[in-house]
Amino acid sequence: MATAQNPAAPKLRGGVQPLRAGQGMSFVLRRLHSLLGIVPIGAFLLEHLLSNFEALKGPMAYGAQVKFLNSLPLVRVLEWTFIFIPILYHGIYGVYIWLRGRSNVVYYPYAGNWLYVAQRWTGIIAFAYIVQHVLRQRFLGADLPNNPGMAFAKVQHELSNPIMLAVYVIAMIAVCWHFAYGIWLFAAKWGITSGETARKRFGWVCLAFGVVLTVFGLASIWAFVGPQYQNAPENVPISNLMAPSGSSPLYLNSFRQVS
Amino acid sequence: MANKTVAFEIKRQANPDAPAIWERFELEWRPGMNVISSMMEIAANPVTADGRATTPITYDSNCLEEICGSCAMRINGKARMACSSLVDNLEQPIKIEPLSKFPLVRDLSVDRSVLFENLKAVKAWVPVDGTYDLGPGPRVFPQQQEVNYPLSNCISCCCCMEVCPQFNDATGFVGAATIAQVKLFNNHPTGKVFKEERLRALAGDGGVQECGYAQNCVEVCPKGIPLTDAISDVGRDVLIQKAKDFLRN
DSSP, rough: OSOOOOOOOOOOOOSSOOBBBTSSHHHOOOOHHHHHHHIIHHHHHHHHHHHHHGGGGOOHHHHHHHHHHHHHHTHHHHHIIIHHHHHHHHHHHHHHHHOOOOOOOTTTTOOOHHHHHHHHHHHHHHHHHHHHHHIIIIIIOOOTTTTTGGHHHHHHHHHHHHHHHHHHHHHHHHHHHHHHHHHHHHHHHHHHHOHHHHHHHHHHHHHHHHHHHHHHHHHHHHHHHHHTTOOOSSSSOOOOOOOTTTTOOHHHHHHOOOO | TTTTTTEEEEEEETTTOOOOEEEEEEEEHHHHHBBHHHHHHHHSSOOOTSSSBBOOOOOOOOSSSSSOOEEEEETTTTEESTTOOOOOSSSSSSSEESSSOEEEEEEEOOOOOOHHHHHHTTSSOOOOOOOOOHHHHHHHHHHHHHHHHHTTTTOOHHHHHHHTTOOOTTTTOOHHHHHHHHHHHHSSSTTTGHHHHHHHTTTSTTGGGGOOOOOOOHOOOOOOOHHHHHHHHHHHHHHHHHHHHHOOO
């Protein structure tokens, strides 16, 4: 019987080189990239879009949500370990993956091949958007962690610029697309949907999920640019313990059961 | 029908370093002609459409019935088997080019050794060599046979690798065919003795993780092998193997 030794792959005189059997770290790095896209990045995206939905209830509710998130224990550690570092890794490694692929959708215009290309484009759009979004909304301008009441106005100012509004709408669609198809890819590559029929069915599930997510996201953008909360005050008082007596219905909306 | 002709444009290259040129050939139409029978005719009578004598074209072929995997080439831009490409179904002039991702030998002939090396790297065989009679092999149930038979149809034509956006110099991706063979031999009751080694091999650089799931492989596979199913199954098995190895060490 053959031995368990793996002889080194012989070097071919040109073209694509053979498998480097059992060598290197790329399997772990690639699967980590895949996993991070679902947890924590995808999970955070869901949280973010749900939180954004509070904007539909007005500046008070939105500010209260920002205050709640910033009141989480070890929030600065949480945001670096579960948001910033995973996104940086996923984004940078994703660009590396893209650069090593050779798209041929011109010659083979199949649906899967288009989605392969779309996953790369939506990924780079999302990454570029997220970098500017984190810089401008998290680290520059009004200091929201300490002044959550300024959150609504800060976003509203940003979206009052039609170019930024277009950027946000395009990025929202790209991010939701990337996440929805990313879930499908995750299930396919990790052997969860290993049958053709299962992948087809799950494709519809992911499509529906992506559409719902996009509608959710665009609805919360509407909260900032629609007529309902035009010219929101620069800062609104936030109480997350109880609504002061005699408060307006708007104020009541900001009531959160947060200790 | 007497004067009906078929036009071919063939990409020629005398050697790997020579410049590529296109030559046009015209053949008299015959019923049921396919690309490989046309290549034979052109090689036997190497005269271009404008009446100039040229060198006979070089190409790989053997069985002429889509079972040996030799005659894969790009026909009107798409990788496929020349033997099963009926001329009547193709747009003319029919453009013939060699596969683009393998080192060129001459004209339409390319060196596909990389697949052989990959199959060796994952031990894509059943180890039954011995100096004495090993007796009958274990029984394979019909349900398992149903899964294995399509995988065993692989003809090593390399079409799945040619059309894969991830199969290139940068990734050194192993390609769908080899991954499907890992599934086949891991399913075999005797072949599975190498299961762990095959999975560990496929976790190496250029292994199953490089798949980007563009799914071109299943679209073009002339034998209709469920390659994406195999990639999914083997991807899971490799991951489990890596996790076991990590926890046991």
